[in-house]
Amino acid sequence: MPELPEIESLRRQLSRVLKGENIGKAEVYDRKIGRLPDLQGRTVAAVRREGKALWVDLGGDLALRLHMRMSGRLLWRAGGGARPAHTRFCLFFRTGELLCVDPRRFATLEARRTEEDTAAAPDALQVKDAAWLQKAAQGRRLPVKTFLMDQRILTGIGNIYACEILYDAAVDPHRAARSVSRREWRRITEAMARVLKTAVKCRGTSISDWRDLHGEKGEFQNRLQVYDRSGQTCRRCGGTVQRTVLGGRGTYFCPSCQR
DNA sequence: CCCTATGTTCCCAA
DNA sequence: CTTGGGAACATAGG
8 A cells, every 4th residue: 555655654653663772572473474583682773765665774784674565554552452453563672562464465574684775766756857757768658657656667656646646747647658748757757756745744645544653644635636536526627537547557637637 | 246455576468 | 588468466345
């Protein structure tokens, strides 16, 4: 479920709660999520984000890499108590517990060496160069929306924010990436920064079950312009928001003002 | 039974 | 070899 703004919200909250704290023990309840070495006594040095993945640096060369995929959630609680359904692992600290809950079991957890952090593609919040995007899109016939969601090109954008960004930029998500003009790439670049920064400030989009580290809803669902609004009136031009499918994902856009 | 779901990866055909 | 589309992964909810 989580995209860049949701993961960035988790990162900030995790950093505040975990930095400098020592791990008492780690328990994995679902082997499918991954395996862990003995982490007893390890200290959290930093929490970083790489696209939609979280890195928990544990000093030395050791780090945990966590990816929430579709339904993963992290929950911090000061006290103990019964584990929620679908809890996949737990890290215990003197100050509380960090639980990972993931109904669909797509999330991944791995212990890795810090140097294995091989960030190849730039973070969507760092991309400010329309010319660079246009170059990357050169010759590509795939829909511009699918292009923006390709984590090998740039990282962090998922289905909701791809829809919102293209709406903000007034570009039709079906357009072949290579057909997008420089002016349109400029609009997309600006929309990307605007939408993602605002969504981070709102601590993400709680459309169904996204909750932050402390179980709180985000606020960006109140500011969505197209996502999940099919059949409703476009706030910009009065047209009707349509839903189509691109790359197997529900895609929302306004055919009258996104060209 | 059908469809949908904030993600990634694999397979296949062109 | 590259590109793009679709299925698969696993589970819950409407």
